[in-house]
Amino acid sequence: MQPRKQTPRLVRARVREHKALRGDYRFLALEFQAIGSLAQPGQFVHLRAPQLAARVLRRPFSIYSAKGNRLGILYKTVGQGTRALAEVAVGERVDVMGPLGRGFPTDRTGIVPVLVAGGYGVAPLSFLAGRLRVRGVVFVGGASARDVVLCVEDFRKLGWEVRTATEDGSRGIKGLITAPLDAWARKNRSQPLEFFACGPDGLLEAVGRLAAKGRWKAWLSLDKHMGCGLGACLACVQKVRDASGKETWARVCRDGPVFEAAEIVW
Amino acid sequence: MAGATPRMAVEIAGIRMRNPVMVASGTFGYGVEFADVLDLGRLGAIVVKGIRIEPWAGNRAPRMVETPCGLVNAIGLQNPGAEGFIRDYLPFLRTQGVPVIVNVWGRTIEEYKRVATRFDGVEGVSGLELNISCPNIKEGGIAFGTDPKMAGRVIAAARKVTKLPLIPKLSPNAPDIARMARAAEDSGADAISLINTIPAMVINVETRRPELANVVGGLSGPAIHPVAVRLVWEAARAVKIPVIGMGGIAEARDAIELMIAGASAVAVGTANFTNPHTAPRVIDGIKDYLLRHRMRGVKQLVGSLGR
Incomplete structure (x- = not known):
């Protein structure tokens, strides 16, 4: 094993923007030199909020946007780590390591890309939507309208067709996003679909099953509690x-977080 | 002599290190993982993640849970085996200009013997840390680390098959650490290291299920630091061989505290996860301390506890 060719950096990044969005979502922009040319969609950064001094682990966040020297993170306050991060003020510095992990392939052509997002899994897919060479359809699912409206405009501006579903029926179809996704895939079964998904394990597993049935490829971004973030x-x-069919452990932080669905043993 | 650069280099069990700050087994992989963000050549030594003679799959996930000022892990010693390590990881480590200490373990005395034999004379390996204190596997590990007689047998068996410096890693669960340290010394250890993690458990109260698939694990991080100070102090007073102190080092003062208690060198563990630059910061901090206290070198610091 050799070190990676494109190495991550460990920096103290200045907070340039930090604001509350709808629901419990927040947007954080950090000054990070050349992140626009370094980051691939699906990669993550490992953050340490200064407000979380009594905790020993960093927190991983998918990259939501990377342009020039500006790194964007879209996150939902769900636990201690994200609540501490929410306290960080513009002008402060945050300890950031990244970009880390293996992201989505962006050079695919001759496919109809289908992005499937569950909850805050929408963040890396929004980044991906701007970097893929071809446009297609995005399925966004969440608990309520507050979960799904976030990136819908991003996707539409980039030329993607968007379909939504919410568990409480407050936006789009009522229920899980997998129902409209399955129906749509059946109608388009002769198309060269390729899936790119990020969300809870249940959603990823369902996308993997759907892809296998239609003999399509699916790329899944896994969300796991991480320690070092370096493998x-x-x-x-x-x-x-x-490759030989043998079951083994992969490190989500370094070998992933994006895996081809066929590799994963649920 | 005020203002002179203090001497940071140390020699532990015949292993020459440019400074007394190592990185602890299980918190630094096989070095290459951290090489992206850290110049490995700055470290005193690297202790790699525990190696068995044959590969080992480790425990099911979840394997780690964060706790106040620490974490509990039950990785279960997943490793590529001695051949896998020598083939896939050692060639890179050999080029880094830093002593490599291989942490080895077995389920039986025979397995310890086999793995120690395999590493004897291997280029690029400076010493063996004998893991007789991992709480996360059913056999071996901690079973050898709580009984001085058993520990002595493991160490003596390894001593017979390798010329490499042997450093048994002791468990905080040993009922009498001084007796354990003496048993290690009498059985041929060149140094001892301590402490390993403290057996612990975390329950998710919402689901009323254990947080770890293995149910129990080992606590590490700043939460255990004062425990480490006490045990290093007791062990260092009991033996003549050098003590390598570890347990919850997050900054230079923690390392200095262990050295005052009697540690000739120290290892940074869990803090490598918090910030991969912790070890170089600790190195710089020790140097500043020696300057500030007008000490000629780290040797003056070791065991300097006043009363």
Whole structure:
């Protein structure tokens, strides 16, 4: 094993923008030199909020946007880490390591890309939508309208067709996003679909099953509790099948977080 | 002599290090993972993640949970085995200009013997840390680390098959750490290291299920630092061989505290996850301290506890 060619950086990044969005979502913009040319959609950064001094682990966040020297993170306040991060003020510095991990392939052509987002899984897919060479359809699911409206405009501006579903029916179809996704895929079964998904494990597993049925490829971005973020501690492991069919552990932080669905052993 | 650069270099069990700050086994992978963000050549030594003679899959996930000022892990010693390590990781480590200490473990005395034999004379390996204190596997590990007689047998068995410096890593669960340290010394250890993690458990009260798939794990991080200071102090007083102190080092003062208690060198563990630059910061902090206290070198600091 050799070090990576494109190495992550560990920097103290200045907060340039930090604001509340709808629901419990927030947007954080950090000054990070050359992040626009370094970051791939699906990669993440490992953050340490200064307000979380009594905690020993960093917190991983998918990259939402990367342009020039500006790194954007879209996050939902769900626990101690994100609540501490919410306290960070513009002008303060945050300890950031990244970009880390293997992201989505962006050079695919001759496909109809289908992005599937569950909840805050929408963040890396919004980044991906601007970097893929071809346009297609985005399925966004969440608990309520507050979860799904966030990036809808982003996607539309970039030329994507958007379909939504909410569990409480407050926006789009009522229920899980997998129902309209399955129906749509059936209608387009002769198309060269390719799936790119990020969200809870249940959603990812369903997208993987759907793709396997239609003999399509699916790229899934996994969300696991991480330790070091560098592939050393072996906390965030996922069972996968290697090329020879043998079951083994993959490190979500370094071998992923994006895996081809066929590799994953649920 | 005020103002002179203090001497940072140390020699532990015949291993020459440019400074007394190592990185602890299980918190630094096999070095290459951290090479992206850290110049490994700055470290005193690297202790790699525990290696068994054959590969080992480790425990099911979840394997780690964060707790106040620490974390509990039950990785379960997943590793590529001695051959896998020598083939895939050692070639890179050999080029880094830093001593490599291989942490080794087995489920039986025979397995310890086999893995120690395999590493004897391997280029690029400076020493073996004998893991007799991992709380996360059913056999071996901590079973050898709580009984001085058993520990002595493991160490003596390894001593017979390798010329490499042997550094047993002791458990905080040993009922009498001084006795354990002496048993290690009498069985041929060249140094001892301590402490390993403290057996612990975390329950998710909403689901009323354990947070770790293995149910129990080992606590590390700043939460255990004062425990480490006490045990290092007791162990260092009991033996003549050097003590390598570890347990919750997050900044230079924690490392200095362990050295005052008697540690000749120290290792940064969990804090490598918090910030991969912790070890170089600790190195710089120790140097500043020595300057500030007009000490000629780290040797003056070791065991300097006043009463």
